[in-house]
Amino acid sequence: MKPLDHSRIPDASGSSAPIISVAGLSKTYASGFQALRRIDLEIRRGEIFALLGPNGAGKTTLISIICGIxxxxxxxxxxxxHDIIRDYRPARTKIGLVPQELTTDAFETVWATVNFSRGLFGKPANPAYIESILKDLSLWEKKDTKIMALSGGMKRRVMIAKALSHEPNILFLDEPTAGVDVELRRDMWNMVRKLRENGVTIILTTHYIEEAEEMADRIGVINKGEIVLVEDKHVLMQKLGKKQLTLHLQSPLTALPSGLQSESLQLSPDGTELVYTFDTQSDETGIATLLRRLNEHGIDFKDLRTSESSLEDIFVSLVRGRS
Structure with a gap:
């Protein structure tokens, strides 16, 4: 894909200004339902930002407002x-949107519908650029095929091609891999990485939290129309993640000795395992202390393993905590 020229805009402090700024954003529909409650959010230029939240949390409403829908x-x-209300046209030109729904003209060819989308934004014809998009999305062989004849996965690729047709420097992906095959998912994330390398800012929502864990630079969690948390992914994992040390005992225990009883140390129901839970930020010398105390009580183990919270574990705990 041809590199795009998206220069970084410094602010007064010399750092990069946010490419999207949301301040005090609320949305109440005519029915009285309040979908968003005073959202404040900044998206950094050139990052991959994952917006996570349960169904009905307000993700799509937030995206739809930013995109001018x-x-x-x-x-x-x-x-x-550009203010999305006062400067609607220049603001919208900066944005590409891949919605959840597959909405495109079933009777047009792939080439025609992608080329037409480019023209809607007032961009001059650029067959070489359209060709590069279609090839990157494995659509080149289907360029003369009508949309109605494509599979669901191929239609999803066309939606992405349309969103990229006018060379936006902000791309929204709203549940882009929902219901698609493994091959498309792999191709899509390869394309996302390439776009990010070329300076495009990516904002995605996904139910596949492992994708956010792999791809995103920062994570935002929204629940009941409110932003619960925004944090760098690695910092979030360190702050809220938990580690567990599981010890397989030589001989089962009926109960923990009084000197070992703690909320962070649990005995399995059958007495064959001890599970020690600790914060990823805490000093892991606590493990050495635990092993020494086990030895003092004559408790031997034959094997041990460690595990760590996933982003999904953290997400579930955050949402439950705000329910």
Missing amino acids: VNPSTGTVTADG
């Missing part, structure tokens, strides 16, 4: 310096 009730949003 839904009007906010209160608050402001700027995209690459």
Whole structure:
């Protein structure tokens, strides 16, 4: 894919200004349902940002407002310096959106629909660029095929091609891999990495939390219309992650000795395992202390293993904590 020229814009402090700024954003529908509650959020230029949340949390409403599809009730949003209400056209030109729904003209060919999308944004014809997109998405051999004749996975590829047709520097992927095959998922994430290398900012929502764990630079969690947390992925894993040390005992225990009883140390129901849970930020010398105390009580083990919280574990605990 041809590199895009998206220069970094410094702010007064010399760091990169956010490419998307959301301030005091709320949305209440005519029915009275409040989908968003005073959202404040900044997306950094050139990052991959994963927005996670349960169904009905407000993810799609937030994306729709930023993309100019839904009007906010209160608050402001700027995209690459353009207010989405006052400067609608330049703001929207900066953004590509791949929605959850497969909505495109079934009777057009792949080439025609992608080329037409480019023209909608006032971009001059650029067959070489359209060709590069279609090849990157394994659509080149289908360029003259009508959309109605494509499989669901191929239609999803066309939606991505349409979103990229006008060379946006912000790309929203709303549940892009829902219901698609493994091959498309792999191709899509390879493409996302390439776009990010070329300076495109990626914002994605996904139910496949392992994808966010692998791809994202930062994680945002939204629940009941409110931002619960925004954090660098690695910092989040360190702050909220837990580690577990499981010891397989030589001989089963009926109960823990009084000197070992602790909320962080649990005996399995059959008495054959001890599970020690500790914070990933804490000093792991606690393990050495535990092993010494086990030895003092004459408790021997034959094997041990460690495990660590996944992003999914952290997400579930955050959402449950706010329910």
